[in-house]
Amino acid sequence: MNIPLRHFIIYFIALTALRGNFVWSKNTKIENYGIQQSTGICQLYNGTICREYLANCYVFIAPNVTMNDLEERLKAAHGVIKESKDMNSNCRKYALPSLCLSSLPICRTPERTNLLYFANLAVYTNLYTGNDTRKKRFVSRDHKSTNFFLKKKSIFYDDVFSKDVSSKYPPTKESENLKRICREECELLENELCQKEYAIAKRHPVIGMVGVEECQKLPQHKDCSSLGITIEVDETDDCYWQDGSRYRGIQNVSVSGKACLRWSWLMKEISDFPELIGHNYCRNPGSSQNSPWCFVDDKSLDRIIEPCQVQKCAIKLWLSTASIILLIVVLIVATYFIITCKRKNSDGMKNIQNINTPNAGNNIYGNSQLNSNQDMGRIPLNSSMEHVGMPSKSMEKSSLLRIPHFTLQDVEFFEELGEGAFGKVYKGQLKQANKKIVNVAIKALKENASVKTQQDFRREIELISDLKHQNIVCILGVILNKEPYCMLFEYMANGDLHEFLISNSPMEKKQLLQLEFLQIAMQISEGMEYLSGHHYVHRDLAARNCLVNEGLVVKISDFGLSRDIYSSDYYRVQSKSLLPVRWMPSESILYGKFTTESDIWSFGVVLWEIYSYGMQPYSGYSNPEVIHLIRSRQLLSCPENCPTAVYSLMIECWHEQAVKRPTFADISHRLRTWYEGHIKIDNNKA
Template sequence: MPLYCLYIHSIDQSSGICQLYNGTICQHFLKNTHVFIPPNATINELEERLKAAYGVIKESKDMNANCRKYALPSLCFSSLPICRTPERTNLLYFANLAMFTNLYSGNDTREKRSVSKDSKSKHFFLKKKSIFYDDVFSKDVSSKYPPTKESENLKRICREECELLETELCQKEYAIAKRHPVIGIVGVEECQRLPQHKDCSTLGITIEVDETENCYWEDGSSYRGIKNRSITGKPCLRWSWLMKEISDFPELIGQNYCRNPGSAEKSPWCFVDDRSLDRNIESCHIPKCSHNLWLRIILISGLIVAAFIIILLFVFFKKKGSQGMKNIQNINTPNAGDNIYGNSQLNSNQDMGRIPLNSSMEPVGVTSKNMEKNSLLRIPHFTLQDVEFFEELGEGAFGKVYKGQLRQLNKKTVNVAIKALKENASIKTQQDFRREIDLISDLKHQNIVCILGVILNKEPYCMLFEYMANGDLHEFLIANSPMEKKCLLQLEFLQIAMQISEGMEYLSGHHYVHRDLAARNCLVNEGLTVKISDFGLSRDIYSSDYYRVQSKSLLPVRWMPSESILYGKFTTESDIWSFGVVLWEIYSYGMQPYSGYSNPEVINLIRSRQLLSCPENCPSAVYSLMIECWHEQAVKRPTFTDISHRLRTWYDGHIKIDHINP
């Protein structure tokens, strides 16, 4: 066979291409992703094999329940690994064919003869191939690898999880699968051959650990602390070394901490190394929680009494010292749990009566000295005559929000958003309105909608904000979506995400928690300038985004992690989860998260770690960032500083590529 034919045959036999997955068996895991199709196979053939293998798994009565839930994702990711760079992989494959065709097409017969007649032909071929790679793919190192399953830059199963399945959780099932005539054809990953890569396809295996748990209840079967030494001080051995069948006890997977699986003992225990015995069991020195309960109650009661006394002393001396103090108030940073704009959707608005206010939003009778302490003095004050109301934008808990025009002191006019306090507002609503002004008065950032001034001399009292011409981000994305026969560039996606991240980085750095970060609460101005806001507008189009949980406040559950839904815990880390959902909204052109599911169903999906799938045409690196933002453990989510750095790096990289390849 001629050398040309040999090399073409070699390419055809050893390489594959990336195709968009459009099947049904692995839709939950691979929807809208490009998967690697090996040589001599088609995506339809692989789909049929997966159907047959999944049918065997569903009918099997021998598979452990704790192992069964990982069987399908394991099969999907094994047989159809996700391509990290599908465009480059396919370009490389077809460009190779084109190159070889040009080299040996017969246009240069003299060169063809010289290549085929001596022993240097292979060297000549590889040299041409190297020059071609360096010329076309010099900007992407990963694409220099030939497109094969073993060497291509694929997103494969996380090696650590694969090893946990094979050696601990599904030891018996894994061994059977490799030899099974149907499942074996599909292919089960050889864990030792998987690369050590952080960007991998996770099966969702979690090791149950609670570092804060330092005592146990009852017999300790629910203990998940990190004590790993026995009562004699000996280090605990890994459970899988001595308990071969741990499928029924997922709390033992991948660790050597003290546990009491199946309530086998009266307290947590572990295996220790004792050469005098083959299997030596020792209990662990962990206190029982109930033994310390009364001691804790006494200590807490003592601390409460001491704190009460300290507060009384502090108030006494403060009143005594205030008689000779100058009227200066330090500006305090709000608590981390405060919403930057009051989060009007979460506030109760029961009318509890109203007190008259003077021009500084203080109750009548407040002295001028106390007025000087008010942070309102730092904000420009205007009158109703300085403002012209145009149109109503929506209605929040404080009242209606309008588009208007402000005439400034220099006689120039500027478009503004006017947030008005409704008439006959309750005392609590008035206090929240004033507190919101106080909270946002110090916020100055190019990606935060900043307050321009207030109107407090006459009702309706108003806050004036800069007006964003292109409305909220959700509407902007829909208006520029393929449904409207438009589209955004990858560079524009990154530009939007980067601005929101930098705004949130500023807020988190100043100890603010947003609580309702979503595309609807980001505004877009001309030049694709994006700023974070929260006007709390109760428009019908967003009513389905909020859900009343257990007769409490309306919550945006589709943007919330489980710790916020279940325990009402709002932190910077919960804002990071919400940012991951905003990223998903951006790349989905404003699609509602978990569209098609009711709010109660969404809560169950989030609790069971059923995450949003990768949007169409979303880069794998961006989707991986979303997954990191949705980490079950809040402390393992990336910081806004890290997110901003990554987005900035990708954005700058796109600019360089566009500059080099116009």
């Protein structure tokens, strides 16, 4: 580190003074004659917690604190961050560098800061000292030394601050020439990527001891400490592939010509999609749509989403290829005409190289043609497993072998119950090996199904084969030897829960007891607790997909029956598949995000259905209106005769932040406690 000679001399004199060359009183206190307690000093970082970011760097240590103090505080804050469940993974990686660079900013000119500090400390230490009566006592050995220091002090100020150091004595975090966190990155963290986490950190007692930067107070300086936050933009990206989820271009206008709004204004889940921070460019977060889109202003609906004016790369590639082919054709035609004109202008002489060239006839191998007429139709479901993407060796380990296999002669079809994605669902009877006859629901695969549909049919068998729970409709067997291929399920005598509730409602001059309401809800929650514990997401939990058996036994199913009576429960959003929007949270509607937490929201709606005797949620509103109501947090009202505690549980299930919704284990525990409490009350009354 190159220090000018005059600085070195003053630095040496300052250190000499501090080592005792001048008289110090035992009770000496430095008065406020230029040396203030708000001063700081630069030290070489020798800790461990911030070594990755501050190794070999001089950092600014604030007054009334040591580097060891800061190190202990940082370790405690880092421990809180690692154990926190409220922090998004995309935000977590910036937490430690942000804390390190906030609490220990890097000194740009440590030698000048320390030189100024020690020189002034030496001057005023040898000029003044204090006693109990605060009487100032001059203790310097002679007036010449005092005048010498004052003169050097003046020279020192003029020299140090005449160049690139912007601060003035005393050096503080705000005034000193330090590398602070880049203001733009700080604001991106606070306002977009880590908005929730930043708010928690400012109020947290442990993290607050370290301190979080006030982004608005940071200086605008190009030479700043970067956290590595980048805005994902590629100006050359002018088209998109597939659904556009990887598009990073700069188009920010919708198809209707409206300007896109900044994502952070409307996207509450922006921390899940770091590609959205810091801009208003078209994107497709989470593949929620078929192409890049954005939010735009709309007078009637306040804020809506619209696709953007971005071309698909496949179309652009086709146009480019067509243009190239056209250009080549034009060049060939032009070349042909040029050659023809030259030949006409020649003297009629033939090229000597072509005189003895034989005339090429038919191919010497003959005009044979391979007979390639092969059967390219669909692959039968009972063919070898290799045809559907599963090796025959692994078939022995497949769950298909653990499920009982039956033939069409073992079942008898009765009435049609409805139609699902794979085909029709029937009520029937199954004759088992012990000659016992049981009622079954038969889920049949439609004839002439495509290869993909057959694969999906097999995949569903494999997925549900391991589900064994008293509140889940379990598979009893399969028929795969001959069409129609079928899945066999236990038959539930009282149909689906929606019809059961309506048939037992006051409209039918009937009524369910509070104990029966709780019994139904508790069984569904326990079934969902089992599914979530096995990492299954239902995606369509509703009363219509729960079946009721004798004895008020309720089991979760997903036959997906597409009867006319349920057609209004589904809505096609942005040309995608039909979605049950009345049972879905906003993150599922807007971003196609289905999780256990979205199933918990749906359970809250099912709970509302139970206490409303099967009434349709948001009855009287169209599906687009329902989407607007859910996004604007206009929740379903409390059903008549519904206990306050149960409605409070519904509200918790509909929490705007998915992580704050209760778990299915917690829901089951509460419902069981209420159920057992009702039984005790009824027993006491009896």
